[in-house]
């Protein structure tokens with residue numbers, strides 16, 4: 001994945017747990033780079049090793065780290081200069097969730113080698129919708145829960161996310177039920 005992702009993991013760990021925790025995670029994961037280059041593509045394995053080592057060093061499950069990371073990502077990308085692109089994706093949570101594929105295809109100009117996820121909304125009612133998540137990668141679903149929670153914060157909307165279909169349990173893709181204040 002692009003270095004921007006690894007950089008965000010590094011910043012999240014340093015912000016929440018301090019530099020020493022990051023140093024221990026970097027060593028345990030045998031990561032050579034001291035800093036990541038946002039626009040350089042790194043092997044997915046490196047990102048997975050960072051999450052696994054963070055889980056061991058911090059004593060938190062990998063799923064929890066991914067969820068926290070999803071939340072952090074919304075703020076982080078806003079601060080890293082992608083706020084305007086997010087502004088273009090919608091004025092409220094359901095509109096934004098419906099435009100996630102457009103957002104990632106616009107980002108494809110900046111990150112040409114990216115393998116973006118794909119999202120679809122269904123069963124939309126006044127306060128709920130189902131969010132379908134399709135990915136080339138495995139094990140990222142907890143990040144999606146955190147991302148939607150982070151977007152709830154961005155739109156100042158109380159939000160609840162429950163995974164209702166799980167690829168790890170044999171489903172062909174992941175589905176999340178999202179409930180929000182209109």
Ligand code: HEM
Pocket residue numbers: 001002004005074077078082083085086100103104107111113114115116117134135136137140143144147148151
């Ligand atoms: C402007 C803000 C955003 C930027 C700059 C951004 C950029 C990226 C980048 C660079 C990747 C790595 C893909 C790769 O290297 O192959 C990625 C992956 C991902 N993004 Fe975004 N993204 C943004 C917002 C969002 C939002 C709001 C969501 C909410 C659902 C989201 C969901 C994901 C997921 C789940 C992945 C993991 C990739 C996978 O499933 O295979 N992103 N994004």
